[in-house]
Amino acid sequence: MRKTVPWTATVLGFAHLFCVGGHGQTPSARPVPAPGRDSKAIELASGPNLLQVDRETGRIALISADGRTLLGEARGRGPFRLHLPLPDFEAHIIEAHLTRPTVEASGSTVRLNYAHLLGKRGPTDVGAEVTIRSTQDGGFELNCRIHNDTQTTIPQIFFPWISGFGKIDSDADQVTFGHSAFKPWQAWRTPPDHLFMQYRGQPSFEMLAGDGYKAGIKWMDWSGVAAGASLFAKQREPVTQFMLASADGYGRDTIDLAWYFYPFVVPGSSWQSPTFVLYPHRGDWHYGILKFKEFADRAFTPSPSTPVRDENLGQQCVWLGWAYQDWRDTPTKFKDLPAIAAEARRAGIRELSLLGTFNYFRLPHTILSPLGSDEDFKKAVEECRAAGVNAVPIISCRLINPETLPARSDSAEWFVENIAGQTLADNWSYHPDMIPRLPIRQIGSYAAYYACEGSMQWRAAYFDLLKKWSRPGG
């Protein structure tokens, strides 16, 4: 059970609080003294929250949540950085804070313009505009546009990059993702024993937004128990991107939060970031995800359900055949499925998930004949359905053993390739009697490459034909 938070900061209470702020005083960008500097910072207010931008560097200089400071000074990097490789310096990075931007502040918005970003060897022909806008509901929207007038492709852009979040409550402060969490104070208290690439001591933790087991949403939250800030992208599109937590070194007292993309901005073109929301809040990560939910409710439409699915408990997962089992001894065959389905139905389960039905990772997809014939399978599926249970086989579509591709196929076109032109492989083969159980390294029958859904052959052969088939007489 997590610790409770003050009940004044409720879902309904928040809405009320922000309405008061919104109607009471229209937030406007205003200059304020920046802590420890001669220059001024620009301050934006949003509900009870504040954000300051350092005029000299464009870095965020203050983030506070209802009076609680989360980030107290402009430091480190930000608000963006990008990779502009040079012929004799391929790791050349442009750090935005090293270029003084032109700053415009009007109403609830601050605009930072960078005409010629400074690289290590002087000005470049890369321009940028960053806007930060108070949404008056406690949040701040951040956008970035990069224009590439160089002769070099920009492969990677970090935006936003926000340096200097401090400790909130304890070493248990955490970065929360959709399906996981990371605790930097604990993980980065001391350097690891291994020394490779640790000489600069800059720990980092990346999270692929599309990782369905660890994230699955373009949202992360930095919180303790009593306060924190969420950062999320208002973006439906499945564009490859990573969330990042990093620090200047081990045992430090601040962390950075950032986001990065691989847009490969070609010469003469521009890149526009999705709109990010920075949402300081009182309370733990729950308050941040509820803010993201407001966006999710508007942007996504859940797959419709049915009354049967609404009341269904779930599914029973049935292994019909292990990959390398003794095929003269298959304890469960297709003919057994209706009885299994009937037992499941009595327990309130309306789905069977069938593992080991097809010849995994090999083309063409055929059922494993020791389990029964095609007719046996069809009969079993129909009898399951008659019992009120869907029998649904699990089919691999992305991993394909290259030796099973059809003749005359351009095998090089089917698969994902990394930057070195290599295919990527996995060997998901297993058997309970083998050590290790997974993977079994000495048998290659199920070793496979990752197909790319961008492969025209893969698409034509698989999903486009599925679509055609949906037409009457198709």
Add this chain to the structure above:
Amino acid sequence: MARSLLRFAKKMVETWGLSGVMFDQATITVHKTSGLCFNPRHSHRPDGQWQSLTDALIGTKEYLRGRFGDEAILADESLWDLATEWTDYTSDWATIGDEHLAPFHMAFPRARQSIKCMGQKAMLNRIFTSGYWIELYLEEGAARLRDYPDLTAYLQSLAEFKKRFARFFNRRDTYLHDMYVEARPAEGAWVRIHRSGNEALVLVTQRDGRATKLDLTLDTRAILGTGPHRVVIYSRTLEERGSRSDDSGKIIAQIDVPAEDFVALHLTPAASR
């Protein structure tokens, strides 16, 4: 190849009589390739692999819906935000543990994700009370429910309970996880709040299945808004175990949670009952 896969498609619906399919690895393997593909033979950008996968899955769902309407099933391994628009449910290897996947489901309270369980009641209760589908994985998928009569009876009771309170599971508007509730003692208490319209269902179990007595304080104003509220306490078998009413914005209740079991509190505006 095209012929062989067309044959597969035809087999799927005609030879095998299937109305749905579950794609192993379709959803999750973006991370296996970092979501980047540099194959020069493809027309997508290097960061376009995820979009290509999305297009393929949307096309598949369109096909299946065209053939089978609402009964079509497209299931995947795990979920991401946009995939909630076509995924009917999942078969994946997510574990309930301390429910690290709660943020996703607070953002997408109607997403149907399954969590495997080998039948342990304490784990079943954590999965069920958090609103997930149960993916029963008896003896690693090799066992039959006929050999587990006690478990079958227990699942039947869960099914009856879910039928009675279906609106708070896959039709919920908001999943509040463990917000706005205080449990004493807090250690091991597992309290989950599901809101639908102007009502909420609070499900209470113990993480490791021990019997426990809990003092629960519900912030009813935060959960449902202002106004008088009433809570009726139910056992897993839908027996009423008492009720409370209050208009102060908080309801306090003492709850006995039996071993390997859960208790429900149905929270409504006082006037609606």
